[in-house]
Amino acid sequence: MWHSLSPMHICEILKLQKPSFSFEFFPARTQASAEELYQTIRELEPLQPSFVSITYGAGGGTRELTHQLVERIKTNTSIPPVPHLTCVGHTKLEIEEILGRYADLGVCNLLALRGDPPGQAADYNWSAGDFRQASDLVKCIRGFSRERGLPEGGFGIGVAGFPEGHPATPNRLKEMDYFKAKVDAGADYICTQLFFDNHDFFDFRDRCSIAGINVPIIAGIMPVTSLSSMKRMAELAAGARYPGKLLRALARAQNDADAVERVGIHYAAQQCAELLDGGVDGLHFYTLNKSKATRDIYMSLGLKV
Numbered sequence: 001m002w003h004s005l006s007p008m009h010i011c012e013i014l015k016l017q018k019p020s021f022s023f024e025f026f027p028a029r030t031q032a033s034a035e036e037l038y039q040t041i042r043e044l045e046p047l048q049p050s051f052v053s054i055t056y057g058a059g060g061g062t063r064e065l066t067h068q069l070v071e072r073i074k075t076n077t078s079i080p081p082v083p084h085l086t087c088v089g090h091t092k093l094e095i096e097e098i099l100g101r102y103a104d105l106g107v108c109n110l111l112a113l114r115g116d117p118p119g120q121a122a123d124y125n126w127s128a129g130d131f132r133q134a135s136d137l138v139k140c141i142r143g144f145s146r147e148r149g150l151p152e153g154g155f156g157i158g159v160a161g162f163p164e165g166h167p168a169t170p171n172r173l174k175e176m177d178y179f180k181a182k183v184d185a186g187a188d189y190i191c192t193q194l195f196f197d198n199h200d201f202f203d204f205r206d207r208c209s210i211a212g213i214n215v216p217i218i219a220g221i222m223p224v225t226s227l228s229s230m231k232r233m234a235e236l237a238a239g240a241r242y243p244g245k246l247l248r249a250l251a252r253a254q255n256d257a258d259a260v261e262r263v264g265i266h267y268a269a270q271q272c273a274e275l276l277d278g279g280v281d282g283l284h285f286y287t288l289n290k291s292k293a294t295r296d297i298y299m300s301l302g303l304k305v
Contacts, residue, residue: 008080010109010156010188013050014216020050020282021298022082022218025289027054027065036289038072043291045077047298050282053111053158053191056084067101074107081107082158085141086115087131092140095131099144099155109156111191112137133178134159138185159183161192161217163204164241176211183213190215191284194222194233196267197243198274218282219275223293224264227254265293269300276301 014020023044028034041052052073056066066083073081085098102110114134131137138157145154159182162175169175183190190208195201201219208217224230227250234240246267253259272283285294 008108009153010051010082010158011153013080013109013156014189014281017050018282019276019280020216020218020284021047021303022049022051022053022282022284023294024053024055024284024286025069027069028289029065033289034069037069040287040289040291041073041077041079044287044294045079047295047303049079051080051082051109053082053084053284056086056113056115063098067098070102070107071105074105080109082109082111083107084111084113085137086113087134087137088115090131092130095137095140096144099141100148102155103148103150108150108154109158110141111158111160112141112187113160133182135178135182135185138182138187142186156188157186158189158191158218159187161190161204161208163192163195163200176207179208180211180213183215188215189281190217192217192220194220194240194286196246196271197241198271198278200241201275201280202278216281218284219280220284220286221268221272221297222286222288223268223297224250225261225288225290225293226257226264227260229288230264261293265296265300268293269297272297272301 025037025041028037044052054066054070054073056063070081070083073079083102085095090098102108112134114131114137131140138159141155141157144150148154161179165172166175166179169178190213192201192204205217222233224233224246230242230250234242246263249263249267250260253263275283285297287294
């Protein structure tokens, strides 16, 4: 097991490419949108991203679509794919089957998430499945790697971080205890949820350091490209905070879609520049399957292609 083409473990990637630059995509549901997404990936490939992550629907709703996209990226591009894997709706046997498929394909990095219940059900029974927390999934992946004797430490594993606080844990002290348990289970790096105030990120990084969490922390960035997408972000990111500075700029431009996009890109570019100056381990762009905003931000930072 493990593809003949030597895969690069996330630890190696993050050492060789610091800061790292990476993108997130979600699998398309139609053939036409799949081709459009693939063109987006091709447009971003010249930026030489450190890796790209592929999302996974609630309850494994896009499981096969995710696998197909991961396989296409792995086979036809030079970009290392990092598929998401979630606890929701899966048995241990199903997870091990998915891990086996990825290992056979030569995909050796994953992002382990608790995931959202189908339909965002508030009364979802977490105790009914084999995995109650992301830490349980991380342990399972680590155990699978040992049992199958995978080389190079097996799968490289990322977990999610929440600079603005985890929505399910209002107690911030307990939140860090739970988070450390997730990292101690075997995570190699942290990729944060999107945020718009860099103070939240730097504070989160400080609190991780105090808690003894010493793995790389990659900052999640999502530029506002339209007012409708901003509203969608607020729902998906469990109430992301929008600083007054950003809201004022968007208010001035709200009757002009192009101006809104320019404001969002400019704000995100400033965010990224400040994060780079602050020694961030990496930047991860939530692309919404579009390339323009990400390319514009990347170029504004003076980075070489």
